Amino acid sequence: AQSVSQHNHHVILSEAASxxxxxxxxxxxxxxLFWYVQYPGQHLQLLLKYFSGDPLVKGIKxxxxxxxxxxxxxxxxxxxxxxxxTAEYFCAVEGGGGNKLTFGTGTQLKVEL
Amino acid sequence: xxxxxxTPKYLVTQMGNDKSIKCEQNLGHDTMxxxxxxxxxxxxxxxxxxxxxxxxNETVPNRFSPKSPDKAHLNLHINSLELGDSAVYFxxxxxxxxxxxxxxxxFGPGTRLTVT
Numbered sequence: 001a002q003s004v005s006q007h008n009h010h011v012i013l014s015e016a017a018s019x020x021x022x023x024x025x026x027x028x029x030x031x032x033l034f035w036y037v038q039y040p041g042q043h044l045q046l047l048l049k050y051f052s053g054d055p056l057v058k059g060i061k062x063x064x065x066x067x068x069x070x071x072x073x074x075x076x077x078x079x080x081x082x083x084x085x086t087a088e089y090f091c092a093v094e095g096g097g098g099n100k101l102t103f104g105t106g107t108q109l110k111v112e113l
Numbered sequence: 114x115x116x117x118x119x120t121p122k123y124l125v126t127q128m129g130n131d132k133s134i135k136c137e138q139n140l141g142h143d144t145m146x147x148x149x150x151x152x153x154x155x156x157x158x159x160x161x162x163x164x165x166x167x168x169x170n171e172t173v174p175n176r177f178s179p180k181s182p183d184k185a186h187l188n189l190h191i192n193s194l195e196l197g198d199s200a201v202y203f204x205x206x207x208x209x210x211x212x213x214x215x216x217x218x219x220f221g222p223g224t225r226l227t228v229t
Contacts, residue, residue, distance in 0.1 A: 031213050043117075043203065044156075044220040051215050066131055088154055099144055099207055099216050103156040 002027035002095045006104035011083050013111050015026065021076040021107045022067075023091030032094040033074040035065055039087045047089075050074065061085070086111045116140050117221035119204050122217040123228045126194055134189045134224045136204030144168070145187035146218065151227060156203070191226075199228045203220055 007022045025031065035047040055067040065076045074091060082101025091104040117138045128133050138145060146161040146169070161169035162181040176192040191198060201223045207216035 034217070036220075038154075043222045044205075046217050046219075049217060090156065095217075099146075099161065099218070100158060101218060102158075106156075108152045108154075 002031075002093055004091055004093050004102050004104035006089075006091055006107050006108045009077070009105065011107055013109070015083055015111055015113055016080045017111075019078040019081045019085075019109070021023075021089055021109070022077065023073050023074045023104060024108065025074070025091075025093045025102075027072075027093060027095040029095055031103045032065060033065075034092040034094070035059065035063070035074070035076050036090045036092060038090065038099045038106075047076070051079075081109075081111045083111045083113055085109060092111045117204055117206055117219050119202075119221040119224050121224060122222065123225050123227075125229065126195055127229055128196060130194050131190070131192045132194060132226070133191070134202055134204075134226070136187045136189070136212070136221055136223075138185055138204075138206040139221070140206055140208070140219060141185075141207040142208050143166050143184060144207045144209070144216070145181065145184070145205050146207075147187065148203040148205060148220075150201040150203060150223070152200070160187075160189075194226075194228045199226055201225050 003026045005024045033050040036044040038044045050057045050067045058064045089107045092101045120135045127186040144163045150156045160179045165181045178190045181187045203223045204221040205218040207218045
């Protein structure tokens with residue numbers, strides 16, 4: 001069975017600070033990787049996804065993530081956060097087909113002015 | 114135009130009651146899902162349907178019964194509600210058949226269920 005760990009549960013940053021949220025997964029086979037964001041009171045939206053190819057993927061709103069297969073990691077980054085990035089961020093893994101997403105426990109990001 | 118819609122948005126009910134949550138997607142997707150998000154924001158899949166056929170059925174009490182009248186709708190009926198059922202329930206859909214993987218899932222706005 002696959003599992004996903006997000007080590008940072010709560011992150012507080014000032015505007016313009018750089019962001020890196022960790023995501024590690026456990027699954028022995030080929031994986032598809034996702035980062036979703038949930039803004040306060042809203043539904044989940046896809047930030048970015050990795051299926052194959054270039055391990056550095058770019059998503060919406062200036063976010064990017066790097067897949068490091070040897071570390072089973074898919075960390076999310078943004079060079080300069082904005083107040084509007086305040087949200088809950090979820091890493092998710094799909095492995096073995098079937099479209100069954102396993103989510104991490106989420107990281108709550110608060111960006112202060 | 115809402116891609117994945119759920120009704121109701123909020124549902125407050127007493128223990129022991131039976132309730133339903135409805136989900137509709139107008140994206141023409143083949144697969145639909147139900148997720149439960151608990152008070153700690155942990156999201157866990159409950160069910161998925163592909164073209165009205167049950168594909169994923171996680172360890173969920175029998176009191177939860179999904180029904181898919183057509184591939185655009187996936188409803189969730191809950192019998193004998195318990196306090197622990199209080200959560201936000203999200204519906205989602207994805208374009209292709211379940212076996213292909215690599216599908217982005219589109220989520221609905223969620224239904225906040227409170228059992229008192």
